[in-house]
Amino acid sequence: MPAVKTQSSVLITGVTGFIAAWAAEYLLEEGYIVYGSVRDETKAKELQDRFSKHGGNFRLVKVSDVREKGAFDEVARKVDGILHIASPFHFNTQDSKKELIEPAVEGTLNLLRAAAQSKTVSRVVITSSFAANMQKFESPHTYTEDDWNTISTEEVEKDNTNAFHGYLASKSEAEKAAWDFVKNERPSFDLSVINPVYVFGPFIHPVKDAKSINTSVGMIHATLNGKEIQDEGPHQNYVDVRDVARAHVRALQNEEAGGRRHITSAGPFGNGQIAAILKKNFPDSKVQEPKKSDCPDFGFPVKSLTADDLKIDYITLEKSIVDTAKALQEKF
Numbered sequence: 001m002p003a004v005k006t007q008s009s010v011l012i013t014g015v016t017g018f019i020a021a022w023a024a025e026y027l028l029e030e031g032y033i034v035y036g037s038v039r040d041e042t043k044a045k046e047l048q049d050r051f052s053k054h055g056g057n058f059r060l061v062k063v064s065d066v067r068e069k070g071a072f073d074e075v076a077r078k079v080d081g082i083l084h085i086a087s088p089f090h091f092n093t094q095d096s097k098k099e100l101i102e103p104a105v106e107g108t109l110n111l112l113r114a115a116a117q118s119k120t121v122s123r124v125v126i127t128s129s130f131a132a133n134m135q136k137f138e139s140p141h142t143y144t145e146d147d148w149n150t151i152s153t154e155e156v157e158k159d160n161t162n163a164f165h166g167y168l169a170s171k172s173e174a175e176k177a178a179w180d181f182v183k184n185e186r187p188s189f190d191l192s193v194i195n196p197v198y199v200f201g202p203f204i205h206p207v208k209d210a211k212s213i214n215t216s217v218g219m220i221h222a223t224l225n226g227k228e229i230q231d232e233g234p235h236q237n238y239v240d241v242r243d244v245a246r247a248h249v250r251a252l253q254n255e256e257a258g259g260r261r262h263i264t265s266a267g268p269f270g271n272g273q274i275a276a277i278l279k280k281n282f283p284d285s286k287v288q289e290p291k292k293s294d295c296p297d298f299g300f301p302v303k304s305l306t307a308d309d310l311k312i313d314y315i316t317l318e319k320s321i322v323d324t325a326k327a328l329q330e331k332f
Contacts, residue, residue, distance in 0.1 A: 004081035004252040009033040011079045014086025018214045021205035022245035028054045037063040046206040066107035072114035081252045085127040096156050096166025104174035116187035125251045130197040132172035142301040145261040190258035192251040197265045200320045201241030202327035220324045226286030229271045238269040240315035250310040263304040266314035277321045
């Protein structure tokens with residue numbers, strides 16, 4: 001399928017989110033017209049101010065509920081590509097199927113139906129997660145795009161109140177639904193998927209207060225302000241939000257990315273590493289020495305298509321953490 005070229009129009013769902021705001025920034029810088037969907041237009045004022053230098057190339061589209069029938073039909077007729085980034089992400093639930101899995105699946109399918117009716121959309125890029133790949137193996141394993149998380153869906157079947165597995169299952173089930181839709185419906189567009197690991201990095205999306213910060217950035221904020229941490233390391237794998245956003249843009253642009261999943265991972269990290277980086281670069285902060293922990297290591301090797309397809313030169317852990325901390329200090 002041909003790439004979505006510069007000066008084309010692109011819809012980004014959930015444009016006021018952590019990853020989505022950066023994706024909008026990069027697309028606008030390259031000359032694209034961006035339609036950003038939001039639930040509440042007043043929350044997008046900061047982004048509108050930031051993107052005002054691009055004239056009328058940034059346009060808001062109100063979508064109160066991604067599951068509402070026809071919610072994306074009109075805007076899908078105006079665009080050449082779609083980045084579907086909006087999805088529920090929280091652990092405050094007593095019903096994982098109803099509050100996490102069903103909204104993720106239904107929202108994704110609703111968007112794909114709108115894209116299938118459009119005569120202009122040639123590629124859809126969906127933000128999944130490494131949660132959709134993550135699986136427990138009895139022996140050392142190098143993860144690839146062929147891996148799927150089936151355990152979390154099984155765990156939710158046993159205990160529907162398990163919010164952690166509910167979130168993981170929501171990512172794998174929504175992504176599977178997307179691939180099945182393309183296989184069964186054979187739409188005129190093709191599909192590419194981004195599967196990021198734990199995402200750090202500076203934020204440009206609207207954040208009301210420290211309590212509203214997304215989980216990964218919130219961890220840096222808490223560490224800077226003296227929260228006691230455990231020395232787990234490597235804790236798991238990280239990637240910078242700017243690299244995840246660039247991966248989405250390049251998945252639109254590169255013909256080879258169509259029909260493929262892409263794990264974005266810059267390598268392992270540990271809380272001890274993060275504490276050391278923050279103490280070194282912000283000596284006046286309240287960072288504590290991490291306590292030793294018996295927790296198992298969660299860093300894992302990854303062999304991904306991302307380097308070949310999307311040409312991502314990953315931001316280092318130190319730069320990612322330092323830039324995150326600077327953004328927090330500027331905001332709070």
